[in-house]
Amino acid sequence: MALWAGRFSKEVDETVNAFNSSIAFDARMYAQDIRGSIAHATMLGKCGIIELSESEAIIEGLKGILSDIESGKLEFDPNAEDIHMFVEAELTKRLGSTGKRLHTARSRNDQVALDIRLYLRDKMQDILKLIEELAITICDIASEHTETIMSGYTHLQRAQPITFAHHLLAYAQMLKRDRERILDAVERMNECPLGSGALAGTTYPIDRFMTAELLDFDAPVANSLDGVSDRDFCVEICCALSLLMTHLSRFSEEIILWCSWEFKFIELDDAFATGSSIMPQKKNPDVTELIRGKTGRVNGDLVTLLSMLKGLPLAYNKDMQEDKEAIFDAIDNTELCLKTFIPMLKTMRVLKENMRNAAARGFINATDCADYLVKKGMPFRDAYKITGTLVARCIEQNLTLETLPLKQYKEMTELFEEDVYEAISLETCVRGRSSYGGPSPEAVKKQLADLVEAFA
Numbered sequence: 001m002a003l004w005a006g007r008f009s010k011e012v013d014e015t016v017n018a019f020n021s022s023i024a025f026d027a028r029m030y031a032q033d034i035r036g037s038i039a040h041a042t043m044l045g046k047c048g049i050i051e052l053s054e055s056e057a058i059i060e061g062l063k064g065i066l067s068d069i070e071s072g073k074l075e076f077d078p079n080a081e082d083i084h085m086f087v088e089a090e091l092t093k094r095l096g097s098t099g100k101r102l103h104t105a106r107s108r109n110d111q112v113a114l115d116i117r118l119y120l121r122d123k124m125q126d127i128l129k130l131i132e133e134l135a136i137t138i139c140d141i142a143s144e145h146t147e148t149i150m151s152g153y154t155h156l157q158r159a160q161p162i163t164f165a166h167h168l169l170a171y172a173q174m175l176k177r178d179r180e181r182i183l184d185a186v187e188r189m190n191e192c193p194l195g196s197g198a199l200a201g202t203t204y205p206i207d208r209f210m211t212a213e214l215l216d217f218d219a220p221v222a223n224s225l226d227g228v229s230d231r232d233f234c235v236e237i238c239c240a241l242s243l244l245m246t247h248l249s250r251f252s253e254e255i256i257l258w259c260s261w262e263f264k265f266i267e268l269d270d271a272f273a274t275g276s277s278i279m280p281q282k283k284n285p286d287v288t289e290l291i292r293g294k295t296g297r298v299n300g301d302l303v304t305l306l307s308m309l310k311g312l313p314l315a316y317n318k319d320m321q322e323d324k325e326a327i328f329d330a331i332d333n334t335e336l337c338l339k340t341f342i343p344m345l346k347t348m349r350v351l352k353e354n355m356r357n358a359a360a361r362g363f364i365n366a367t368d369c370a371d372y373l374v375k376k377g378m379p380f381r382d383a384y385k386i387t388g389t390l391v392a393r394c395i396e397q398n399l400t401l402e403t404l405p406l407k408q409y410k411e412m413t414e415l416f417e418e419d420v421y422e423a424i425s426l427e428t429c430v431r432g433r434s435s436y437g438g439p440s441p442e443a444v445k446k447q448l449a450d451l452v453e454a455f456a
């Protein structure tokens, strides 16, 4: 019999029961559910809504249930309607009528709104730690490559010289914002819906400030309808995870390119790649491809949450039970991706020579060649045109700007001297880009120090 069976003359249909039940996916919030109930029972006792002795018995009973779940002694009943009903029914089994007093001045509507917040708050701590570990890993690798020259790309065409460290730190900066977004969402979410009741608060003399404080919230939610109706915090967190995954996905895409024979800038450790069932030569970057794939899935979770909410009248509607699988899926997959990506990155081998060789063949110093002429007094547009012509000549003769004879430079303008070769050497080009945030080793070391401090 369901706990709400009073007004019903029949048992609920079996198909409906299975359809309605959320225990299969909300059981994971058992610790948060029990924690919330302990705070609620404490408050009920202190406010004299139930006897203190009963409050104490309920708290002890709840603690017993928690440790029995944790030790495996108590298993979830798959036929229970949800985790809230399961814990309450178990409490009543253990305490008799005292257990039935726990739900005084409370509804599952404020209970579930509380549980999700508590769960997300806990879980985001794990995600934040992983983001920090990834950022530190990136910084460690970058610190060894402040002089490792590679080409920067636009349109996936070689563009201008940078270093591998500079490239990597772009991702560390994205992670820094990902972390801020999550912290920000968690802070906004940190208001306690408990005491909102079903939607209209309660006539009992509850103390919502006490439960909020017991559960480490900054304040109670200020409107009882809002407290049980919104899931904007799920959306915000899912959005932050979507962006985090988008960053991981772009990084993954680059790693996929870099370990192809066409680039060969890196080599993945054998433990982080897979082979083919038919092609003996293959070493595939499955991890990064899966991350790229799972990003779509997390984006899907975000759309699920937004679509679930957009047409709902206030206050609670059962549609909202659909929030959990979406946000849990987003969290689980993001966590899994971070946990796999970090050791993959740590064991990846960087093939500096190949980066350097690719950089040397892309005319990525053409801008610097034009700037050389500008420094000797020529207007930029003229310098640009001359350099373009020189590049075309190089291509015709299968040469680079570094190997083109001075005689051919001078045919374009007498402003070219022997020192052009020094001016267009990739080392000079990178060193010269010392503007704030630029790729010069000095600028990158400064950036690195700031990042290490931010993530320490």
Ligand code: ARG
Residues within 6 Å of the ligand: 022, 026, 081, 082, 108, 109, 112, 316, 318, 320, 321, 322
């Ligand atoms: N399992 C429900 C959910 O996840 C709990 C709230 C049920 N409330 C209700 N009025 N039926 O949303």
